[in-house]
Amino acid sequence: MTHTWSPVDRSIGLGIALLGIAAALASIPALLAQAGQFAPWWGLLLSIPPLLLVLAAVGWFRLPAVVLRAIWIAQPAVLFLALLLSCLAWTGNGEFVPSPQSWWWDAIALSSLVLVLRIPYVLAAVIAFSAAVPLSALAFLGDIPDSVLAAGFVHCANIAVVMLVYSLRAQLVEYHRVREVTEQLRAEDERIQAASAGFEAFAREVHDEVLATFGAALLFDGEPPEELRRSASVALRSLARADGEPVTEPIELRSSDAAELIRALTAEAAPGVAVASAVTAGWVSSVAASTVGLAAAEAARNAARHAVGGSGSVLAADGTIVVTISDTGPGFDPEAIGAAHFGVRESIIRRILELDGGRVTIDSGAQGTRVVIGWNRPGE
Structure with missing residues (x-):
């Protein structure tokens, strides 16, 4: 046979x-x-x-x-x-x-x-x-x-x-x-891409919390200040959850809850950066809210680190999120972002550009830096 x-x-x-x-x-x-x-x-x-x-x-x-x-x-x-x-x-x-x-x-x-x-x-x-x-x-x-x-x-x-x-x-x-x-190879390629995306997300997490804390620790001798202690606590929690699977299933959040989530993330990353909120009744994606919040947290952390403070605002409405983080630091050239600016390149720009409906603009100069992170529900 x-x-x-x-x-x-x-x-x-x-x-x-x-x-x-x-x-x-x-x-x-x-x-x-x-x-x-x-x-x-x-x-x-x-x-x-x-x-x-x-x-x-x-x-x-x-x-x-x-x-x-x-x-x-x-x-x-x-x-x-x-x-x-x-x-x-x-x-x-x-x-x-x-x-x-x-x-x-x-x-x-x-x-x-x-x-x-x-x-x-x-x-x-x-x-x-x-x-x-x-x-x-x-x-x-x-x-x-x-x-x-x-x-x-x-x-x-x-x-x-x-x-x-x-x-x-x-x-x-x-x-x-x-x-x-071919179908098997395509499935394997998708699996590898998913694993790569997970690794990149972990790299952002390590940079956002762990490396930033270690870098700050090098600047202090003796008893660390309370701010550094708080950052170390956040970094340890990041490492503790690094081996878990992130929640990727989107749900709809009230725009007010999304605004509070973003404010909480920025406050945890940089308590010295005051972020106000303006809310219009509506619904937004939980994935969009958390992604925008993490990028805003990195922008706020940079403002606190390089400009010793800053300010921000969150606008949340139906299908729309806009976060602005501003500082009066020395600024940098957004067109020359290289390996030394991993946080800006990966944790802010790439993170938002990979979000469906996400957008980001960075204006920086001698008068300071202004980062605007936005999201609109696709198709709207």
Whole structure:
């Protein structure tokens, strides 16, 4: 037997069944014309292969694979038996034995064997089918008419038909296999991208809380101030939750709750930066609120660190969030953000740009820095 029955085999088999039914219907006039030349039992035997093809076509996508295999073996086997007994069933007189129309169905029968047997066995079946009627004539008539012998050699050309079906099947099986591998690789790529995104989020978390605290600690000798103690506590909580899965399922928050969430995040990161809020009744995405809040917290932390304070505001309305953080520090060049500005590049800009509907603008100069972080519900 060949390898496991596949969707490709089902599709090719259905095509073979339909072609076989069409060939049988086209042969009905010739079979009726020969009805008096062959015994009735032979006609009944010859009707079995087309009936099996009808059964296969009707129940092709529902029948179990074992039943389909049985049909593809039984159909050519019965036809081969009919060919072997054709001269026994012949009732004509004289030396000439007309080639029965069933002989012209063997291409269909042999093609079906490609689905269930290895190709060497199928090629052997081609030779056997080509010799069936000549052997029948030799066994039951004692002689092989020239027309039958010539037709036997012609039917060896079914080797080309079988090889064509075999090649088509091999190409389709390979295409199906490549498509499955491609789907697996795509799923693996999505998994890797998700893991990479999680790592980047963790890197932002480490920078936002841990590295910033360590950097501040280097500036102090002796007893650390209360602000540094508070930052260390936040950093430790960040590390404690770093191995947990973040909540990514969005829910709708009241705009007032979203504003309070953002104010809480900025207050935790930089208590010295006062953030006012203006709220209009409505709903916003929890994912958007938390993402904007984390970016605003980094902006507030930068203001507290580099400008010794600052101010901010939160505007939350239905489907809209706008956060502004300002300070009067020395400023920097937003166009020259490099590796040294990981917090601005990753924790603010990239974090917001990866948020669907997010936007961010940074204006900075000698008079200070102003960061505006916004979000609008997509489609609005």
